[in-house]
Amino acid sequence: MRRSYRVFRNCACGLLALGLIASGRVRHARRRAFEGDVVTAIYFHKPNRRLLARCIQWLKKYGYTFISAHDLLEVLYRGKTPPRGAVWLSFDDGCKELLENILPLIRKTTIPVTLFIPSGIVEGNGLFPWLHGDGPHDMNASIDNGVRDALTVAELKQVAGFPEVTIGSHTVSHAVTTNLTGEKIRFELGESKRTLESWIRTDIRCFAYPVGRFDGRENSFLAEFGYRMAATTENALINRKTDPYRVPRFSVADEIWFPEAMCNMVGVWRPAIDSIITFLRRSRRIAGRFPEVSGAHK
Numbered sequence: 001m002r003r004s005y006r007v008f009r010n011c012a013c014g015l016l017a018l019g020l021i022a023s024g025r026v027r028h029a030r031r032r033a034f035e036g037d038v039v040t041a042i043y044f045h046k047p048n049r050r051l052l053a054r055c056i057q058w059l060k061k062y063g064y065t066f067i068s069a070h071d072l073l074e075v076l077y078r079g080k081t082p083p084r085g086a087v088w089l090s091f092d093d094g095c096k097e098l099l100e101n102i103l104p105l106i107r108k109t110t111i112p113v114t115l116f117i118p119s120g121i122v123e124g125n126g127l128f129p130w131l132h133g134d135g136p137h138d139m140n141a142s143i144d145n146g147v148r149d150a151l152t153v154a155e156l157k158q159v160a161g162f163p164e165v166t167i168g169s170h171t172v173s174h175a176v177t178t179n180l181t182g183e184k185i186r187f188e189l190g191e192s193k194r195t196l197e198s199w200i201r202t203d204i205r206c207f208a209y210p211v212g213r214f215d216g217r218e219n220s221f222l223a224e225f226g227y228r229m230a231a232t233t234e235n236a237l238i239n240r241k242t243d244p245y246r247v248p249r250f251s252v253a254d255e256i257w258f259p260e261a262m263c264n265m266v267g268v269w270r271p272a273i274d275s276i277i278t279f280l281r282r283s284r285r286i287a288g289r290f291p292e293v294s295g296a297h298k
């Protein structure tokens with residue numbers, strides 16, 4: 001994202017976020033996270049150090065209790081009561097910035113986190129296909145400059161040894177499972193689990209759907225390979241009745257300003273943005289019906 005566009009985008013979104021905060025929506029949503037035995041799940045990709053620190057500080061200030069993937073499984077499978085204001089943090093894609101920007105803070109604050117790893121990208125050239133054009137990508141093709149987007153296998157083994165870290169699968173190649181045949185889904189789910197387990201010598205029980213998309217065909221493979229949980233990007237809180245293969249998570253984007261992140265963490269951002277988009281689409285449709293008013297088709 002170009003810097004000037006990012007500043008413009010963050011100004012506009014920052015204003016909207018301040019409006020949501022001033023309207024009391026963030027406060028009300030935060031209260032809901034402390035009622036009725038629910039768990040808030042928040043996921044990041046590669047937040048900058050300052051943004052992550054402010055998010056953690058804010059969650060602590062308002063009394064959230066950080067829980068691990070293991071604790072969440074206890075809630076989902078054994079009906080255990082989560083602590084008040086329970087929050088589970090995860091990071092998708094295994095980006096190399098985890099080492100310098102994220103894990104030192106996680107270790108210092110002893111907060112449990114889950115890292116969802118696309119095993120084939122980590123094992124191969126470490127390049128995220130979505131950052132390098134639209135064509136087909138060979139994860140094993142060599143790269144000239146040696147610059148990777150993802151951790152290396154050695155780095156992953158190192159971070160998997162930290163007591164705060166749980167490793168989960170994010171397929172082999174970050175493949176969106178809704179685009180795959182059954183056989184390919186089987187490969188992406190089974191092979192990533194097998195590979196990660198061979199590296200870190202621990203049972204891999206958690207999975208996150210790349211880009212949050214799924215169509216239900218994954219369930220039988222998740223069960224077959226012994227996954228206990230699959231995380232989505234659905235905008236909701238978790239409760240004891242949540243389907244373990246449809247665990248919702250609130251998304252916090254990378255380079256945003258903190259007020260927007262506050263709205264993200266309590267789940268009010270997405271509904272607000274969705275209603276603005278719906279409003280704009282409807283306005284455009286209405287304007288299309290009256291081109292002389294809108295100035296269109298002159």
Ligand SMILES: [Zn+2]
Pocket residue numbers: 092093170174210211
């Ligand atoms: Zn991902």
